[in-house]
Amino acid sequence: MVHSRNETIHISFPKNEDCTLCPLLGFSVTTSLRKSKTKPNGKKPPAEEKKQYLEAEFTKVRVVDFDLKELVMLPREIDLNEWLASNTTTFFNLINLQYSTISEFCTGDTCQAMTACNTIYYWYDERGKKTKCTAPQYVDFVMSLVQKLVTDDDIFPTKYGKEFPNAFESLVKKICRYLFHVLAHLFWAHFKETVALDLQGHLNTLYAHFIVFVREFNLVDPKETCIMDDLSEILCAPAPPAPAAPSSPTSAPSPSSHNHVTER
Numbered sequence: 369m370v371h372s373r374n375e376t377i378h379i380s381f382p383k384n385e386d387c388t389l390c391p392l393l394g395f396s397v398t399t400s401l402r403k404s405k406t407k408p409n410g411k412k413p414p415a416e417e418k419k420q421y422l423e424a425e426f427t428k429v430r431v432v433d434f435d436l437k438e439l440v441m442l443p444r445e446i447d448l449n450e451w452l453a454s455n456t457t458t459f460f461n462l463i464n465l466q467y468s469t470i471s472e473f474c475t476g477d478t479c480q481a482m483t484a485c486n487t488i489y490y491w492y493d494e495r496g497k498k499t500k501c502t503a504p505q506y507v508d509f510v511m512s513l514v515q516k517l518v519t520d521d522d523i524f525p526t527k528y529g530k531e532f533p534n535a536f537e538s539l540v541k542k543i544c545r546y547l548f549h550v551l552a553h554l555f556w557a558h559f560k561e562t563v564a565l566d567l568q569g570h571l572n573t574l575y576a577h578f579i580v581f582v583r584e585f586n587l588v589d590p591k592e593t594c595i596m597d598d599l600s601e602i603l604c605a606p607a608p609p610a611p612a613a614p615s616s617p618t619s620a621p622s623p624s625s626h627n628h629v630t631e632r
């Protein structure tokens with residue numbers, strides 16, 4: 369199958385001389401990243417941790433409003449790995465692009481650690497050494513690694529007849545986990561700037577599409593994504609059934625229908 373998924377857009381980020389990513393390509397690597405939570409789950413966050421991105425005026429903003437579940441489902445006649453490869457590459461490009469819109473605000477001063485919802489992500493190098501890095505460094509590590517993976521024809525083959533490696537799915541999972549960290553950081557630390565650029569609709573849509581995709585194929589551990597469950601439940605809510613109210617002129621969901629938070 370001929371396609372152009374390797375025509376990637378790579379945005380340059382601040383330098384990272386210490387980046388030793390290449391050995392991570394080894395398939396035996398288990399995990400290179402862990403997170404440490406500063407407080408246990410379920411604890412009520414302090415008032416200053418108000419999440420602007422959960423406000424109704426922002427969550428209702430989308431670029432598209434159709435059923436994302438239908439969009440991510442494996443089409444008949446398409447090979448699963450091919451579908452995962454194509455989507456993963458697309459998400460990498462789109463998340464890279466979305467981050468680039470605010471990257472000038474994500475500096476070693478403003479984001480001294482890679483944070484999202486009281487979670488700090490540490491980078492672990494190929495020797496398992498924990499690396500303390502700023503958010504822009506972390507994002508650079510992620511994007512450099514993912515760029516290397518998706519353009520490696522041994523891992524993401526594009527030539528007809530070339531097989532995907534056995535470790536392909538685990539690598540896709542690793543990529544998706546890292547991309548989730550970048551998305552979470554965008555909401556947590558740069559939502560205000562995203563709103564100032566009027567790009568919150570793009571970010572919301574990208575996030576919802578990504579979450580629906582990783583859920584469909586179990587690509588990211590729910591323990592990893594739970595820090596953003598409050599937003600996911602709003603943005604990924606399935607399109608409501610046909611309106612019961614006779615006054616509704618169309619079957620399109622009303623903005624307010626997305627703002628309902630389901631209790632878990």
Ligand SMILES: [Zn+2]
Nearest residue numbers: 474479503557
């Ligand atoms: Zn940042």
